[in-house]
Amino acid sequence: MMDTERIREFLERGLEQILALGSDVNILSQLLAAVGGLVIAYFTHRRLQAAFLNLHDRFPGRSPFAKAFEILAALSLPLIWLTIEFAILAIFQGVGPPSHIISAICSLLVAWIVINVVTSLAENKIWARLVAFCAWTIAALNILGLLTPTLVFLEDLSFSLGDTRISMLGIAKALVAGIIIFWVTFGLSRFLEARIHKSKALTPSVQVLTAKLVRVGLISAAVLIILSNSGINITAFAVFSGALGVGIGFGLQKIVSNLISGIILLLDRSIKPGDVIEVGQTYGRVNAMGARYASVITRDAMEFLIPNEDLITQQVINWSYSSKNVRLRAPIGVSYDTDIPTALKLIEGAAKDVPRVLSNPAPKCLMRGFGDSAIDLELRFWIADPEEGCRNVTSEVLVSVWKLFKKEGINVPFPQRDIRVEMINPNSPVLSESKDGK
Structure with a gap:
């Protein structure tokens, strides 16, 4: 005591x-x-x-x-x-x-x-202030000649935990060492991550995986250094690690599943930052990939955090997996009195006037069939920037087609119904039977 x-x-x-x-x-x-x-x-x-x-x-x-x-x-x-x-x-x-x-x-x-x-x-102001406070406290005690008496005093403040004697001096050393080591560790981690992300020899997914492994390795090394300097026997954590493994197996299944799924995604590069994906009702660009989730930003500037497990188990449409070129389709109907070959050429020319539409492969318009009120056509065109949106470029193409139709006098039909009214003779047998109720 x-x-x-x-x-x-x-x-x-x-x-x-x-x-x-x-x-x-x-x-x-x-x-x-x-x-x-x-x-x-x-x-x-x-x-x-x-x-x-x-x-x-x-x-x-x-x-x-x-x-x-x-x-x-x-x-x-x-x-x-x-x-x-x-x-x-x-x-x-x-x-x-x-x-x-x-x-x-x-x-x-x-x-x-x-x-x-x-x-x-330093960039991290919180850690910088903690380091400044610890360093100035030690310097102040040394300047005032109180460093040695303070160390002796803290060494006398001790208690026993089983067979281990723990002093306040050891705790203070562990805290100061932890603050300084973590400050250096996070600064070095940010520097190495910046260097890794600037490397053009690594793909984006490998850059993310390497940066996370570097951070985890540095933090683990910092924890081991702090524990060894504080006088704690590291081998005593063997039992704790076993209990932690059991806890992970039962209580942290989802978290571990997301972590492993994140590693798989980073290794197989099926989804990487910058890809345009569609998961369920979510369509957007992958902004970042974390250890537990992937950040997807939609065209509405909404950021969805999708668990990595969902990206493994669910069907994912990757619009830019092997190539960013995407073919879009726009249905168009024209009246039956339209010159179809001319209309096809006009529609293809209108699509070429839209800046985002690729000229190679060139837009192609096909006739799909004879509808109830119109001849069904379909315009197919390619874009190379799906992350900028697909519906907006389809709207631009349709507006361009509509302007050209107005200029050339081509009509876009709409459903019509004809109602025919026939006069019935009151003395007809059919009406008589109806009046008699038979």
């Missing part, structure tokens, strides 16, 4: 030192100078921040100068405070009394500025 007596003695000794320092005039003057410098910096740093932001706007967004001025604008308060404290430190050293507090504050501000400059270069 934790040694509570030693903890109490440690806290009482620290309180006595604080009370002793409070009665020293030199120490009080340094504290007042430090607080005064902070107040002045707080009310004046916005002008310096605005000046840095003004310089930032003069450079392109990705310019290193723009990034430098952005960082300086964020650190305007500690920069002004540090400048003031350096001036006060020079005054104290010129007058003669010791100025340990001002010197320590200057050292702390320098450490804070340097650490924030380094961590601000």
Whole structure:
């Protein structure tokens, strides 16, 4: 169990030192100078921040100068405070009394500025802030001469879990190491993924699979490093892994099925990012493929997350599997008094005028049969960009055909019904029988 007596003695000794320092005039003057410098910096740093932001706007967004001025604008308060404290430190050293507090504050501000400059270069701001906090805490304890006593104090705070002794120092080391290692791991993972996606030697599906394997491998290595540094016996996880396997077998069937289906899709390349697919009532472009689902964006800008298992077990229409060329069909009807050979040529010419319709293979119009009210024709044409939509280009083609029909005087018939009314003689036998009810 934790040694509570030693903890109490440690806290009482620290309180006595604080009370002793409070009665020293030199120490009080340094504290007042430090607080005064902070107040002045707080009310004046916005002008310096605005000046840095003004310089930032003069450079392109990705310019290193723009990034430098952005960082300086964020650190305007500690920069002004540090400048003031350096001036006060020079005054104290010129007058003669010791100025340990001002010197320590200057050292702390320098450490804070340097650490924030380094961590601000990272893209993930959350991990960067965690790393900055841990690094500055360690630097502050070292500057104040409290690092060794703090380590001893945390080492004394321990408890036993079975045969294993776990101290707060070990937990703190594991947390700090975990934050730093995961920060480096995620940064390295993003860098490698960017390099993999830029490689033209790999297909899109292999790029996605390789990037995910790299990320999983780096995270697994980071977890093993953290566990080994924290003093935990890794072999103790053998029982846990067995129990986890049983849990996966019963409770995580769908998740595991989606994971395996995702790997199969990435390996056989039947569906890859950029393909235009149709699953059930969903038609759209594959935006991304994850470990559990595929993101499909429709023409309405709606994003459907389709489980990978559905892409394996259900019928999927891949409009761009081997080629992006797609043939579309548009039914057209003309009246019986139309010159059919001329109409066929006019329809094919109207389709060629639409920009998205391919000239090779050329549009082809066929006569399908004799309908009740019209002669049935069918226009077949090809496009090479199904991801841009199919119904919209069909509409453009039909509008072009309609304009040409209006110009050439070709009629598009519609169903008509003739009603014939015959007068019946009232003295006819049929009407007589009806009146008698027979």
